[in-house]
Amino acid sequence: MSSPFSKADINTIRLEDSAYPEQVWYTIAAFLFVKTAVTNGVHHKFSLHRIPLAIINFYRVVAFRWTLEIGQSYTLNMAEVFVTVAYIALLLIYAFINTTSAEGQKLDIDYWSRRTGMLAASQFPIVTALGTKNNIVSWVTGISYDRLNYIHRMMARTCFMLLWVHAAGEVLCYPSFRETLDVDWLRLGIAAMVAFSILILVSLRPVRNEVYEVFFYIHFLGVLIFLVGGYYHVLGSQGAQVYWIWPSFVVWAFDRFVRAVRLVVFNHSYFGFKSGTGTMDAETELLSEDVIRLRLRRPSHFHWSPGQTAYLIMPSAHPFTIASFDPSLLSTVSAEDQSSSEVMGSSVPFWKELVFFINVQEGFTKKLKEVAAKKETVKVFVDGPYGPSPDLGSYDTSVLVAGRSCIVSRVRKGKSSCTRVVFIWSIRGAEFVKWIEEALIKAVQLAPPSLTVSIRIFITASSPATQSNSSGEENSSVSSSTEKKDSLVHAIIKKHSLSLSFMSLHGVRMETGRPNIDALLKEEVGVTSGRMSVSVCGSQAIARSVRHALRFPVSGPSSILSGGPSVTLHIESFGYA
Numbered sequence: 001m002s003s004p005f006s007k008a009d010i011n012t013i014r015l016e017d018s019a020y021p022e023q024v025w026y027t028i029a030a031f032l033f034v035k036t037a038v039t040n041g042v043h044h045k046f047s048l049h050r051i052p053l054a055i056i057n058f059y060r061v062v063a064f065r066w067t068l069e070i071g072q073s074y075t076l077n078m079a080e081v082f083v084t085v086a087y088i089a090l091l092l093i094y095a096f097i098n099t100t101s102a103e104g105q106k107l108d109i110d111y112w113s114r115r116t117g118m119l120a121a122s123q124f125p126i127v128t129a130l131g132t133k134n135n136i137v138s139w140v141t142g143i144s145y146d147r148l149n150y151i152h153r154m155m156a157r158t159c160f161m162l163l164w165v166h167a168a169g170e171v172l173c174y175p176s177f178r179e180t181l182d183v184d185w186l187r188l189g190i191a192a193m194v195a196f197s198i199l200i201l202v203s204l205r206p207v208r209n210e211v212y213e214v215f216f217y218i219h220f221l222g223v224l225i226f227l228v229g230g231y232y233h234v235l236g237s238q239g240a241q242v243y244w245i246w247p248s249f250v251v252w253a254f255d256r257f258v259r260a261v262r263l264v265v266f267n268h269s270y271f272g273f274k275s276g277t278g279t280m281d282a283e284t285e286l287l288s289e290d291v292i293r294l295r296l297r298r299p300s301h302f303h304w305s306p307g308q309t310a311y312l313i314m315p316s317a318h319p320f321t322i323a324s325f326d327p328s329l330l331s332t333v334s335a336e337d338q339s340s341s342e343v344m345g346s347s348v349p350f351w352k353e354l355v356f357f358i359n360v361q362e363g364f365t366k367k368l369k370e371v372a373a374k375k376e377t378v379k380v381f382v383d384g385p386y387g388p389s390p391d392l393g394s395y396d397t398s399v400l401v402a403g404r405s406c407i408v409s410r411v412r413k414g415k416s417s418c419t420r421v422v423f424i425w426s427i428r429g430a431e432f433v434k435w436i437e438e439a440l441i442k443a444v445q446l447a448p449p450s451l452t453v454s455i456r457i458f459i460t461a462s463s464p465a466t467q468s469n470s471s472g473e474e475n476s477s478v479s480s481s482t483e484k485k486d487s488l489v490h491a492i493i494k495k496h497s498l499s500l501s502f503m504s505l506h507g508v509r510m511e512t513g514r515p516n517i518d519a520l521l522k523e524e525v526g527v528t529s530g531r532m533s534v535s536v537c538g539s540q541a542i543a544r545s546v547r548h549a550l551r552f553p554v555s556g557p558s559s560i561l562s563g564g565p566s567v568t569l570h571i572e573s574f575g576y577a
Contacts, residue, residue: 020094020097020115020118020119021094021118021119021121021122021244022122023094024090024091024094024119024122024123025122027090028126031086032137032140032141053560053566054557054560054561055557056566057555057556057557057559057560057566057567058556058557060555060567060568060569061550061551061552061555061556062078063077063078063079063082064077064078064079064547064569065077065547065548065550065551065555065569066078066551067544067547068081069544074205075540075543075544076150077547080150080151080154083151083154084154087154087155087158088158091119091123091158091162094115094119095112095115095116095119095162095165096112098111099111099112099115109169109172109173110173112165112169113165113166113168113169113170113172113173114166114169114170114238116162116163116165116166116169117162117163117166117170118238118241118244119162120159120162120163120166121230121234121241121244121245122244123155123158123159124159124227124230124244124245124247124248125244125247125248125251126155127152127155127156127159127248128223128227128248128251128252129251130145130148130149130151130152130155131149131152131156131223132145132251132252132254132255133145133255133258133259133386134254134255134258134259135148135251135255144386144387144388145386145387146309146386146387146388147388153203156200156203157200160196160197160200163193163196164193167189167193183236184232184236185232185233185235185236185237186233186236186237188228188229188230188232188233188236189229189230189233189237191225191229192225192226192227192228192229192230192233193226195221195222195225195226195229196222196226198218198222199218199219199222199223199226202214202215202218202219202222203215203219210362211362211363212318212363212364213316213363213364216316216317217316223252227245227248227249230245231245231246259383262383262384263313263381263382263383265299265301266299266301266302266381266382266383267280267299267381267382280296280297280299280379280380280381280382281296281377281378281379282294282295282296282312282377282378282379282380283295283296283375283377284368284371284372284375284376284377284378285372285375286369286372286373286375287357287431287435288429288431288432289360290359290360291357291358291359291360291432291435292357292358292360292365292368292369292372293355293356293357293358293372293435294312294320294355294356294358294368294372294378295353295354295355295356296353296354296380296382297352297353297354298324298352298353298354299382302354302382302384302385303326303385304322304326304384304385304389305326305385305389306322306325306326306389307321307387307388307389307390307535307537307572308321308322308384308385308386308387308388308389309321309322309384309385309386309387310322310354310356310382310383310384310385310386311382311383311384311386312356312380312381312382313380313381313382313383314364314368314378314379314380314381316364317383318364318365319386320356320357320358321356321357321537321572322354322355322356322384322385323355323356323357323436323439324353324354324355324439325439325442354382357435387572388570388572390533390535390568390570392418392533392535393417393418394417394531395417395418395530395531395532395533395568396417396418396419396420396528396529396530396531396532396565397418397419397420397421397422397524397528397530397531397532397533397565398418398420398421398422398532398533398534398535399421399422399424399521399524399532399533399534399535400421400422400423400424400535401424401517401534401535401536401537401538401542401546402424402425402426402536402537402538402542418451419450419451419452420451420452420454420528421447421451421452421453421454422454422456422524423440423453423454423455423456424456424458424515424517424520425455425456425457425458426458426460426514426515426538426542427457427458427459427460428459428460428461429459429461430459430510433457433510440455440505441505444505444506444507444508452507453506453507454507454509455505455507455508455509456509456511456515456520457508457509457510457511458511458512458513458514458515459510459511459512459513460512460513460514517542517545517546517549518545518548518549521534521546521549521550521554522549522554525554525555525559525564525565525567528564528565529563529564529565530565530566531565531566531568532565532566532567532568533567533568533570534546534550534567534568534569534570535570535571535572536569536570536571536572537572543571546569546571547569547571550567550569554567555567
């Protein structure tokens, strides 16, 4: 293609433009450094002594509990909104800054059309890294890959926008564009953009959730076509800039290598490295119309923390939260107990197996439901563990909303200062309790005298979806309502044959109706004076309720300055790569 600029002008433009992607990287690196410092300051005591606690809590509320809610399924906290706006603004500024030509034409198309392509290409390595399970960004910042997955999608879509601006600019800048379509590097660039466009469409949440298997394979194939086509496109048009693209292959290969090593280590019987059955057979059981329990023997080298996930490969990979205990958490149990005893008649001691509770939806889980209905076994690979597991040992009070129970073992080992654990569990039916009652019994039995354990179970399907204990009721009405609910609870316990051992445990309370999350959390904040952790694992509705309850003034500076607890919120989330 012919250019309106001389060779000297083009060389000057390219020299100036080549500096802009590097400056973008310097800005991103500076942001990651600040984020790492703030993250470490929030989680470790030694970094907090210079920062007023009230300011820290103000930051937590504004950044992570104020949200932008779009419909019922889209929720962005202010930190994500800020990062999104700042990143897009950063790239657009560098795309259009200093684009005045030698003739004085502002926003000269030849400048910004080329530069947008270069800026997008410069982001490929970090976009690739953020989409992998094992990446340096997670290691440096301490932020798990699933929490970074939103940033991965946001950056990819921003690059997609820049590349289409680049393509449109090139078409407008060079009238002879159509005549050069027989050039290989141009055809490869077009093929790369077609693959990228399809990938962006299937990555939209409604599509991704509905047909995850389709997204999974298109993602793998689309990224491969895009990176290979983009590499040769840049090599043919601007060969010197190709160094921005080849690191993406290195990042991707490193992640696959680590995952392959994990597969061999955790599933070595498949590969003939150890005598045995040579299989990883998982038992399936249909607990209800929409819940499957999948159990398999724990690989000997596999260890995890409560709240983490593992990928079950059958043959496509699907992430599920691990619902059983790691044996390392039970080091306080005697060797005789571990070798001879079982819990509540379970066929396999719970510390020797991996347990997953799987919600039945469409696609893979619907097929698995058919297998579970027949109580058949399936062969699986295990890859993991992945995801966050916050250290709750330094908090005085831990509130678990449909979540964890790991803190008990740490208190017994003397590694935790926690004195109170509150477990709030909202379920549709009382039969759900039977799924985990043996684990809850063991957790309560392990609790030392210094630790108070309160288990609040709310059965939502047994009564109308209304908040209990409305403030406007008369005392007599409250008393009558309480008696009715108590009798209903006893009837539910009898109907579902719940264990008397479980119901007689100190601190266990079962109620009907939906939990009043706002009132429950305010109650705990009112009786806590030190550090308080709230961990959430549940639906978007539960997460929203908890965020709303822990905003101002409950967790605001005024509460802290008045002697209230410093509240840290952990919300378990998962995003697909």
